[in-house]
Amino acid sequence: MAGGLPRIHRELVQAYRDLSVEWAAYLDMIGARDTAYKTELDALAGAGRGPGDADFDEVVTQQLDNDSLNRMLCGNLMHTTTAVEVLRNLTPVWVPQAVNDALASIEVSAGDARSLTGIGGSGLFVFSKSPIRARESLPGGATMPEVDVDGVLWWTKTLERGGASAVTADRPRRLMLAPLTRSRDLQWLRGDGWRSSTLTEVTCFDVTTVRGADVPGPLWPCVELLARIGTALQDNILHYTDGSIATLDAA
Incomplete structure (x- = not known):
């Protein structure tokens, strides 16, 4: 592997770059899902249904899970984009x-x-x-x-x-x-x-x-x-x- 260090280096940069694109695409999906949850909660609230209502609480739970996934993916995206920048400026x-x-x-x-x-x-x-x-x-x-x-x-x-x-x-x-x-x-x-x-x-x-x-x-x-x-x-x-x-x- 010693002679392959430049190739290994390039592969790592590309892998982290590809992952950045992957996480960004997932974040777009998560954002669209969050918008859908907000719309659904507004509709339920407009119908007089709020906290304590089974349907309302279920959507709130789904939105919280979505928020948690969003935070995780944001961390993944930050990690991969940082890794690309770090790798660009070092020699293995x-x-x-x-x-x-x-x-x-x-x-x-x-x-x-x-x-x-x-x-x-x-x-x-x-x-x-x-x-x-x-x-x-x-x-x-x-x-x-x-x-x-x-x-x-x-x-x-x-x-x-x-x-x-x-x-x-x-x-x-x-x-x-x-x-x-x-x-x-x-x-x-x-x-x-x-x-x-x-x-x-x-x-x-x-x-x-x-x-x-x-x-x-x-x-x-x-x-x-x-x-x-x-x-x-x-x-x-x-x-x-x-x-x-x-x-x-x-x-």
Whole structure:
């Protein structure tokens, strides 16, 4: 896959772009449905039927469900459009298997995400050999397939109002992490945009670079892996060279 990094990069940009179009189309449908609910509620109210009436309350419930779906799709659209912009401005980094071996001896305390600052504000790692596995955590206890993590895309979010200037070297950052997999087990769940991409997004979640970060258990290995890389880069155990990460003793 090392020689295919430019292609993988292009595929990811296209996948997120296609998903943006997909979510926008769904939002148009949701908007039309919301208009229909409002019209129906106005008609019921005009007929003297309001809260407490079975038909009125049923439409209100449907409208609330529609609003919840709208918020979710808006979040999806924001995520995919941001991912496209981030990917356009970065060069993917190859992580050979030797780096996985070097990282094994680096200890990261449970919940300690401070070393994530060492990986930079944004980037894309693609691994020669998957170092970890991950599973998306869903509300209600639904179980998603556990898959190999073959790459991670990340970027910085701001912790407070004030834009990018609010993020400085001496204060915590909030990073959006998107682990990626070569597995096809998730493509049918994550959207049609992933069909033509070598890598598929496993999930996305944010983490603040503090001690005691709140991260779902199945996703902590992803944070721990990047924290190990951040520590190794800060301590000069690893370094960037020719579009990849290498140990200091590597030629």
